[in-house]
Amino acid sequence: MGRWEPNARGRLEEAALELFAEHGYDQTTVAQIADRAGLTERTFYRHFADKREVLFGGGTVLEEALAAAVREAPAEAAPYDVVAEALVRAASFLDEQRRDHAPRRQAVIEAHAELRERELGKMAAWVSTLADGLRERGVEPRLADLIAETGVAVFRTAFATWVTDTRAQDLRSLLREAFADLRAATAG
């Protein structure tokens, strides 16, 4: 990643999203992505394992952020708040991206069964990460699963608003609002 390739990763992502939108995901090759970005295939593979990882490459970072947030939450924090804060932390990574990135990525994923599966697998991994983290904090296993699964459902709702309405607030705020709304709704 020498100085002659400033923001190669971002350029490759942008090129890939453009080409996926123009020609479809299946019809786009790594060579075309590299070419559009003005970079070599070799540079592509320095940043991504394969074409699919252009869409999912950020997943590991988010998962690690979730795990760390659960681990580092104050001992006295309630499990629901621990999960809410962990997801808000993950959301803040997405808020730092270009505002049009997530909606365009989402459109590619939704048009493609294999990518939808991969995305759902990612969400399932988030549930596991959160549930494992809660269990390590001493939360009873079934309750840990319930709160983790619920938390990711709340995330999904806020995320759907965020990607469909690009004038909406940042994802972090939408998420905080959703967790508060659910708390109010369950209070009866």
Next chain:
Amino acid sequence: MGRWEPNARGRLEEAALELFAEHGYDQTTVAQIADRAGLTERTFYRHFADKREVLFGGGTVLEEALAAAVREAPAEAAPYDVVAEALVRAASFLDEQRRDHAPRRQAVIEAHAELRERELGKMAAWVSTLADGLRERGVEPRLADLIAETGVAVFRTAFATWVTDTRAQDLRSLLREAFADLRAATAG
């Protein structure tokens, strides 16, 4: 559906689950299913549109039960309780099946990407049905989505317990418990 074919539907379902477990979903044909059940292919197609629908045929009934439950809930019921009761009603349909049906069905689905997609599509349809029903009751759209999505997440957790532990209580009770647990957890 003459008298000479008692419980044809149930026999076809049982034969299909046996064959899917023995040879895999892809390797099983409708002819084999009918044969194992001691029925004709013609009878098969009187009950199911295709092989996949042996696994998903009950979906419409459950979706209609959900919609009806939301519609018929008392006007003063809180949205969270409306969704909880609707899902408990759907659960009671599953409780009426043979206790080993759902775990075996689940094993087939989890082994097969296309079927997992179909199952997730079904869950997404439940979310839409519940959210639409809540909106018709005057619940604000974003809150309707949030509660519907959360409700189905709670269902998924209870369902996972129910299919992995066949000595667990009935699904209805697990579900009621989970909704109460989430209420307690969000109360802090």
